[in-house]
Amino acid sequence: MTFTRRSDHTRAAILAAARDRFAADGFERTTIRAIAADAGIDPSMVMRYYGSKDGLFAAAADLDLHLPDLSTVPREQLGETLVRHWVERWEGGLSDELLIVLFRSAITNESAAEQLRTVFGAQVAKAVAAVVDDPAEAPARAGLVSTQMLGLALCRHIVRLPPVVALDVETLISTVSDTVQRYLTAPLTS
Amino acid sequence: MTFTRRSDHTRAAILAAARDRFAADGFERTTIRAIAADAGIDPSMVMRYYGSKDGLFAAAADLDLHLPDLSTVPREQLGETLVRHWVERWEGGLSDELLIVLFRSAITNESAAEQLRTVFGAQVAKAVAAVVDDPAEAPARAGLVSTQMLGLALCRHIVRLPPVVALDVETLISTVSDTVQRYLTAPLTS
DNA sequence: TTCGTTTGCCAACACTTGTTGACAGAACGG
């Protein structure tokens, strides 16, 4: 099944071009013709190898957050570990534009939103569940953590709110870490 | 200039239909034909009264956050005042779908993103500046507050992450209020 | 070589998009 086909190069070129376009423009504004042009091939090839625009998107937005395993982290460093990982992943140039792909498209495309829900529902919940005292509180804590981390990425890298973009990385990390630390460990008021 | 034209009813119907559609589908997927159909008129009327799709969007997404004046609020209630106002505005049914309009479209449409930057840059910064000790810190604090408030709205009302949707309103308010209170008043580590 | 398969391009389909201009009737001022 994993033979190296002669078309592998083309397939990879399509996927790379698709990620660039989806990340830059979102799902709706990205056209198969533009992707094909970027990849230097004919639009019909995209259909042949990925079936449809939706199929191509699914292939392009398949990602792993690689969240750190929090179970081995000292309790008082949980927030910082998570936030630092998150921030540095986003700051790390274009290497992880997959996140932007998913993000940009999830706002308007329902299947992309479902994919984002799955990614966060599973991966963040798993990371959080490993360190929470009361398992019943795990979903709520994971949800709160998600609001802060997604909000941070949204403001700094998608909408690019000037004051958020201007924030010093270390200030950002240390301030937001305190928040996430509280969401993970502080008693949940109600 | 503010005569009551006979077409005012049509103009209003177009605007209402446009807000519904933009909020539900975002800018790109919303078609003038669909808006016209909802409003029960011909697509060409939309062009006549609003010039273009962009013009219609600008008219539909013109909004005021109505953030409370924090200068009269006791210092220890700043966070809760802001967060409660924000959450209740979003929870208040469809009455404020304008926010969703702007939000959904800002991700893929550059002029909408600019509009969102303006709204937050101006209105949040103004509200925050009124209560911050060191004026030099105001933009950073406003930025941090924005990440939490936008992230909250994103997760709960746009992407609809299940654990965030499931959160009890009062738990949500009190927990996030603590965060915003810290962003407004706690020393900024660096 | 000879055959079938793979890879790619070309042209076209059927459809939707934003937008425009011509035209019919109502409303209104003179």
Add this chain to the structure above:
DNA sequence: CCGTTCTGTCAACAAGTGTTGGCAAACGAA
């Protein structure tokens, strides 16, 4: 009454969309 303006419809345009099928060349096994 006339003539003008306003409000609305209809039909069409030019462009762009995802998608499909046919065909030529390159390849790989026999």
